[in-house]
Structure formats: C-alpha cells, structure tokens
Amino acid sequence: MAGREDGNRQQETPAGAGPAWAEELLEHLRPAGRDVRRVVAWLSGAVRGSVALQDAAGNLIAGNRLPLDEDLVTDITAGRIASAAWESRERHLRLVRVEHPSHACVLAVSRETPFDRRASDVVTHTAQVIELLLTARESTAAGHRLRRATSDLRLAILQLLMVEDTVAARRVAAGLWPGLLDADTACVYVVESGPAVRDRIAEECLDSTGEEALVVRCPAMDGHVIVVSPRDATREALRSLVGRHPDLFLGGSVRQSLARTATAYGQAVSALAVAHFRPDKTAVYAERTHPERLMDPVALRGWTSRVLRPLDTLPHHTRAELLATNRLGLEFTAVNAAKVLGVSRNTVRARMERVEGLLGTDFADLTVRAVVHLALNTQIGLPDAHLASDTGNPGLRLSDLLSGPAVRTWAQDLLGRLDADARNPRRTLRTWIAAGGNAERAAQTLGVHAQTVREHVRSAEPVLERQLLAAGTDLYEVVLAHLAVGDLDVPDFHRHD
Numbered sequence: 001m002a003g004r005e006d007g008n009r010q011q012e013t014p015a016g017a018g019p020a021w022a023e024e025l026l027e028h029l030r031p032a033g034r035d036v037r038r039v040v041a042w043l044s045g046a047v048r049g050s051v052a053l054q055d056a057a058g059n060l061i062a063g064n065r066l067p068l069d070e071d072l073v074t075d076i077t078a079g080r081i082a083s084a085a086w087e088s089r090e091r092h093l094r095l096v097r098v099e100h101p102s103h104a105c106v107l108a109v110s111r112e113t114p115f116d117r118r119a120s121d122v123v124t125h126t127a128q129v130i131e132l133l134l135t136a137r138e139s140t141a142a143g144h145r146l147r148r149a150t151s152d153l154r155l156a157i158l159q160l161l162m163v164e165d166t167v168a169a170r171r172v173a174a175g176l177w178p179g180l181l182d183a184d185t186a187c188v189y190v191v192e193s194g195p196a197v198r199d200r201i202a203e204e205c206l207d208s209t210g211e212e213a214l215v216v217r218c219p220a221m222d223g224h225v226i227v228v229s230p231r232d233a234t235r236e237a238l239r240s241l242v243g244r245h246p247d248l249f250l251g252g253s254v255r256q257s258l259a260r261t262a263t264a265y266g267q268a269v270s271a272l273a274v275a276h277f278r279p280d281k282t283a284v285y286a287e288r289t290h291p292e293r294l295m296d297p298v299a300l301r302g303w304t305s306r307v308l309r310p311l312d313t314l315p316h317h318t319r320a321e322l323l324a325t326n327r328l329g330l331e332f333t334a335v336n337a338a339k340v341l342g343v344s345r346n347t348v349r350a351r352m353e354r355v356e357g358l359l360g361t362d363f364a365d366l367t368v369r370a371v372v373h374l375a376l377n378t379q380i381g382l383p384d385a386h387l388a389s390d391t392g393n394p395g396l397r398l399s400d401l402l403s404g405p406a407v408r409t410w411a412q413d414l415l416g417r418l419d420a421d422a423r424n425p426r427r428t429l430r431t432w433i434a435a436g437g438n439a440e441r442a443a444q445t446l447g448v449h450a451q452t453v454r455e456h457v458r459s460a461e462p463v464l465e466r467q468l469l470a471a472g473t474d475l476y477e478v479v480l481a482h483l484a485v486g487d488l489d490v491p492d493f494h495r496h497d
Contacts, residue, residue: 021046021122025129036133037062040107043126047119049111053130056103066108068095077104087114094120096127100134150176151217157181158216158226159342161261163324164380169258173214180214183230185255188264189238190272192249195222201241201248208237220336226268228261235284242281249275250282260380262324265340266331266472273467286465291480292378294406299396304378307371307493310358325351327376330369331472361493366433368491369471370479371398402484411484417463428456429468430487433479437471 025042036053040062044051052063056077058070075081076097086093091110098105107127115123153176160169170181193201198217202225205215213229227238235252242248251272253264267285274283292300311319328337329352338345352363361368401407418426428446432453435441439457443450457468466474482488 021118025122025125036130036137039126039130039133043109043122046122046126047109047111047115048113049109051110052108053098053105054108055100055105061105066093066110068093068106068108073106076106079104085115094123096123098127098134099131100138102138105130105134154214154216155219155342157214158228158261159340161228161258162265162328162340164259164262164320166258177211177214180212181230181258183258185257186228186230186261186264187235187255188253188261188268189227189229189234190218190251190265190268191225191227191238191242192221192251192272192275193223193225193245194247198223198225201225201245204241205238208241209234218340219342220332220339226265228264239280239282248281251275252282252284254285262328262331263377263380263473270467270472270474289410291402291407291410291477291484292374294410295401295404300378300401303396303398303401304375307359307375308379310360311355322351322355323376323379326355326372330363330373330376330476333471359493361491364436365491366436366475366479367483367488370476370483371491371493373473373476374480397490398483399490402480402490407484411481414464414478414481415485415487418460421459421463423456423459425456425460425463428453429460429478430482432457433482434488437475 025039025046040051040053044063050064050066052066052068053061054065054068054073055061056074058073069086072084072086072095076084076095079097082097084095086095091112092114094109094115096107096109098107107123107130109123111119153172157169157173160166160172166181173180191201191205202215202217205213205225205227209215209227209229209231212231213227213234216226216228218224218226227234238250238252242250249272251268251270251274253267253271256264256267271283271285274286275281308323311322314322325337325341325343325348328340329348331337332340334345334348334352338348341348355372356363359372361372363369363372402411415426418429428442431445432439432442435445439450439453442453446453454469461468464478466478468475468478479488483490
C-alpha cells in the first residue's frame with residue numbers, strides 16, 4: 001500500500017492513481033473525514049466506476065443503486081461467500097462482504113473495463129475502511145443512545161419529584177444510582193450557561209458531583225442545568241465549577257424535603273437572579289420571614305383544609321396530580337410548568353381551570369393566585385387524612401389570619417420601604433396588582449404611560465428584595481402584604497373562606 005516500484009515519486013498523478021490511492025484512503029480514517037458516503041464517492045473516482053453500498057434488505061446506504069443478483073447478495077450477506085465477480089461485454093462487477101456490528105453489507109463496484117490488480121486492491125482495502133467506519137459509527141450511535149436514555153431517565157426522576165411522587169422517584173433512581181435519593185431532604189441548584197455549551201456544562205456537573213447528584217438539562221430553559229443533591233459537598237463542587245468558567249451563574253435553594261422539590265426549584269431560580277449581581281456569580285436563597293410563618297399554624301392548617309376541601313372528593317391520584325400541577329402553574333408560566341412536568345401546556349391549563357372551577361374562583365386575579373398559592377404550599381405539610389380540617393376555629397377566615405399583629409407588622413415594614421420614593425411606586429404597585437399584573441390597564445387607571453408602570457414595578461424589586469415581574473413566591477408575598485394592610489381586598493372564595 002505504501003510502495004512504488006517505478007521510482008517516479010515526484011510525478012503528479014490523478015486522484016486514485018499509483019500509491020497515492022492508499023494515502024487518500026487512509027485520510028478518510030482521520031476524525032474530520034469519517035464519512036462512509038465520502039469514502040464510497042472516493043472509491044467511485046479511484047476505480048472509475050459506479051459503486052453501491054447496501055444492506056441485506058437491499059437498502060442503499062451510500063453510492064448509486066446497481067442492478068445486482070439478489071441470490072448472490074444473500075449468499076454474501078449470509079456469510080456463505082466473502083466476495084464474488086461477474087463479467088459481461090458491457091460491464092465488470094465486483095461484490096465484497098462488509099462486516100457490520102448488527103448486520104453485514106455488500107460493497108458492489110461496477111466498471112466498463114476489467115479489474116486489474118490495482119483496482120482489486122483498492123476495492124478490498126476500501127471495504128476494510130468502510131467496515132471500520134461502520135463499526136465506529138455504530139459504537140458512537142450506541143453511546144449517544146445510552147447517554148440520551150440516561151438523560152431522559154434523570155428528567156423522568158425530576159418530574160416525579162416535582163409532582164411529589166418521591167416513592168416512584170426513588171424506585172426509578174435505585175436501578176442506576178443506588179442511594180442517590182435515600183435522604184429525606186435535598187437542595188436544588190440551577191447552573192446557568194449559554195445554550196450552546198449547556199451539554200458540556202451538564203457533563204462537568206456530573207463529573208464535579210461524582211454522579212452523586214441528580215443532574216438534569218432543564219426542559220424549560222435552554223441554558224439551565226438543574227442539580228438535585230442531598231449532599232452538602234455538592235454546593236462547593238458547583239461553586240468551584242462556576243469559578244472556573246466566566247459565563248456561568250449558580251443559584252441554590254435551602255434544604256427542603258424531597259416532596260418540596262418544586263418549591264426548592266423555585267428558590268434556586270430566585271437565587272439565580274441574585275447571582276447575576278454577585279462578584280462570585282453564586283447565590284443561595286435567602287431565608288427570610290415569610291408571612292405564613294407569622295400565622296397561627298393550627299389555624300393556618302385548618303383554613304387550608306377548608307379552602308382545598310372541594311378537591312377531597314376526587315380520587316387520590318387525581319387530587320395529587322391537580323395539586324402538583326397547580327403549584328407549579330402558579331409558580332411559573334404554563335408553558336414552563338408543562339415542560340418541567342413533561343405534559344402539554346393545554347394539559348396544565350386544563351388542570352388549573354378544573355381547580356378554578358372546584359374552588360369557585362378565577363386565577364386571572366393576582367390576589368386569588370396569591371391566596372391559592374399560600375394554601376397549596378401549606379397543604380404540602382398536611383397529612384393525607386386532612387385531620388387539620390377539624391382543628392381550630394371553623395369560622396376562621398383568611399382575613400383573620402392576615403390581621404394578626406405579627407403579620408400586619410411584617411406587611412407594614414415591607415411595603416413601608418417604598419414610601420421614601422417620591423414617585424409613589426407603592427400606589428403604582430398596588431394598582432398594577434389590582435389590574436392582574438397588566439401594565440396597560442394599570443396605566444389607564446393611573447393616567448400614565450404603561451412603560452412608567454413597568455419602571456415603577458421594576459424599581460420596587462431591589463427595594464423589596466423580591467422579583468415582581470415574574471410570577472412566583474416573591475410576587476405572592478407582596479400581594480399578601482397588601483391584603484394584610486388593607487390596601488387590597490381579600491378575595492372571596494365561595495363558601496370556603
């Protein structure tokens with residue numbers, strides 16, 4: 001393959017002539033040139049003929065289809081013979097068996113002139129190169145399929161955690177990652193990168209955590225990698241990863257029970273927004289005073305059970321499905337909630353509309369969303385038997401819970417931060433909430449431009465230390481503060497509140 005007997009090494013030869021054909025063929029084994037179709041096209045030019053590569057079923061893999069004897073092709077692919085030759089006045093045909101990891105193929109070469117020694121060698125060695133390329137391609141494809149299946153399995157586990165099905169999540173994880181979800185609590189982290197490098201960052205997350213964490217490419221945000229881990233060492237491993245890359249950011253939750261993975265995810269996303277303003281590009285969700293922690297716990301649980309009582313008549317799995325979907329649907333957009341849950345956005349909307357109907361309310365009202373969000377997140381801690389529904393004062397209403405001294409003091413202190421601004425963003429924020437978060441409608445009420453409303457709401461975010469333009473826990477806490485100080489009316493839940 002490497003020699004030339006005439007000594008004329010400097011003479012230029014056409015493609016495929018002399019020993020140059022061997023060097024050209026070997027070039028196709030380089031990483032940049034591994035393409036079976038290109039090899040077949042090269043062979044056609046090297047032997048000045050027509051070439052076809054097909055499998056046992058007659059499917060053309062590369063080249064141009066040739067009229068071949070089916071019995072002869074069957075004998076070759078079945079391994080009864082390794083090669084065959086056929087001649088007529090018009091054409092000369094060579095068929096060579098090409099091994100394949102899953103099935104044999106036939107390389108057929110047809111040309112007008114007889115096959116000399118050189119042409120025969122070119123065909124034989126090309127068949128060997130194609131064999132190597134097919135094997136490599138099959139191995140690469142198998143690796144891709146395995147990685148894709150593993151990635152899909154991780155996403156399925158995350159989706160089970162998001163709907164609070166921790167038993168099924170543990171069962172699925174135990175087969176591939178024993179002990180991964182044995183703990184009762186975990187933290188959720190979100191690593192943000194550019195979408196183009198997200199796959200590489202996900203692999204680095206796996207390496208950094210020693211595969212002792214659930215690493216998932218976020219189905220809703222192209223640049224996000226979600227990491228769920230019960231191990232404290234994961235946080236430092238991810239911090240180190242972010243420190244090595246200039247364009248990465250990290251947001252983390254506080255430790256939550258596995259059943260509250262969706263809540264922890266929301267905390268991580270909230271912290272991620274803060275990380276963009278931190279020198280080290282990382283942030284952990286700040287544990288602050290939440291209004292529900294200032295309410296009488298027994299009374300809050302009793303109120304929650306009464307608000308959600310219309311759902312108690314549903315089958316257990318249906319009720320759990322509606323609760324989990326609505327919890328995510330209120331925390332994020334319907335589209336993103338659907339991607340996280342692995343269902344269609346119409347399914348998310350249908351489940352939310354069903355809960356609206358059962359509760360006799362309207363989620364277009366931000367005060368309603370905030371109140372239902374409070375009930376759904378309180379409900380996580382309630383036992384399935386809903387014993388809390390029989391505790392406390394059965395006539396207690398949400399307005400009673402919000403009028404407690406601790407809650408009112410918290411609300412006044414929070415909203416009072418806005419009073420120093422001469423633009424009166426507190427009035428704008430109150431009007432914007434009453435308008436369902438619609439800047440145009442709020443602007444009409446206030447007699448200002450819609451962009452002014454958006455600017456006031458945006459400027460209130462760092463003062464209140466909460467995201468307002470994105471639906472979620474931060475916004476709903478601000479809404480509850482308005483309800484507690486009486487700036488907005490407490491929504492009426494038909495018969496339940």
